[in-house]
Amino acid sequence: NAGVTQTPKFQVLKTGQSMTLQCAQDMNHEYMSWYRQDPGMGLRLIHYSVGAGITDQGEVPNGYNVSRSTTEDFPLRLLSAAPSQTSVYFCASREGGVRSYNEQFFGPGTRLTVL
Amino acid sequence: AQSVTQLGSHVSVSEGALVLLRCNYSSSVPPYLFWYVQYPNQGLQLLLKYTSAATLVKGINGFEAEFKKSETSFHLTKPSAHMSDAAEYFCAVSRYYGSSNTGKLIFGQGTTLQVKP
Numbered sequence: 001n002a003g004v005t006q007t008p009k010f011q012v013l014k015t016g017q018s019m020t021l022q023c024a025q026d027m028n029h030e031y032m033s034w035y036r037q038d039p040g041m042g043l044r045l046i047h048y049s050v051g052a053g054i055t056d057q058g059e060v061p062n063g064y065n066v067s068r069s070t071t072e073d074f075p076l077r078l079l080s081a082a083p084s085q086t087s088v089y090f091c092a093s094r095e096g097g098v099r100s101y102n103e104q105f106f107g108p109g110t111r112l113t114v115l
Numbered sequence: 116a117q118s119v120t121q122l123g124s125h126v127s128v129s130e131g132a133l134v135l136l137r138c139n140y141s142s143s144v145p146p147y148l149f150w151y152v153q154y155p156n157q158g159l160q161l162l163l164k165y166t167s168a169a170t171l172v173k174g175i176n177g178f179e180a181e182f183k184k185s186e187t188s189f190h191l192t193k194p195s196a197h198m199s200d201a202a203e204y205f206c207a208v209s210r211y212y213g214s215s216n217t218g219k220l221i222f223g224q225g226t227t228l229q230v231k232p
Contacts (some may be wrong), residue, residue, distance in 0.1 A: 004158070034217055040223060040224055042119075042222035042225050049125075103149075106151075106158035108157060109157075
């Protein structure tokens with residue numbers, strides 16, 4: 001199993017550009033999520049999904065869109081990039097919906113810089 | 116609302132010394148608690164988790180943590196630090212969130228562990 005994969009690893013955007021961060025998992029996990037990591041702030045939840053066709057907002061959803069058309073894929077879209085979105089983005093997945101004690105598996109991250 | 120506080124953003128120990136990373140949580144209901152480790156330029160990896168079975172939880176790489184309800188703490192320890200333990204460590208608590216009643220992880224700010232030779 002490849003686990004959770006993310007592409008690209010690095011990305012530089014100009015203010016106002018749009019792009020999609022890709023995330024895929026091959027563990028048949030129902031739950032997938034996107035976090036951003038900023039120094040001194042830990043990881044903050046952007047959006048999450050409990051299955052294909054079902055998504056919901058996390059703590060910091062503004063400026064980001066998601067969709068979940070398949071169990072495997074959970075792309076994160078930046079509609080109009082802003083310097084405040086410069087961050088490291090992590091995708092994660094785990095089994096189950098209400099079983100919140102299950103381990104989350106994290107991808108390697110995407111380092112995004114917005115100029 | 117649940118939250119997590121990690122005391123000390125940087126901790127430095129000598130190789131072979133005790134490692135103690137502090138985590139306090141606030142929760143109105145019994146929580147699920149986790150410690151994750153992040154090595155440089157990598158994603159997060161689970162070290163251990165508490166799910167109300169035993170208060171002393173053993174994890175990978177010789178780490179363990181003790182759940183103390185009276186102190187609302189879940190501190191991470193390792194008897195003898197190795198150079199390979201240098202990383203960032205995150206404490207996290209799980210709670211139900213959103214209309215789908217799905218568990219969400221709330222992370223602390225992280226503690227960077229430096230191990231000196």
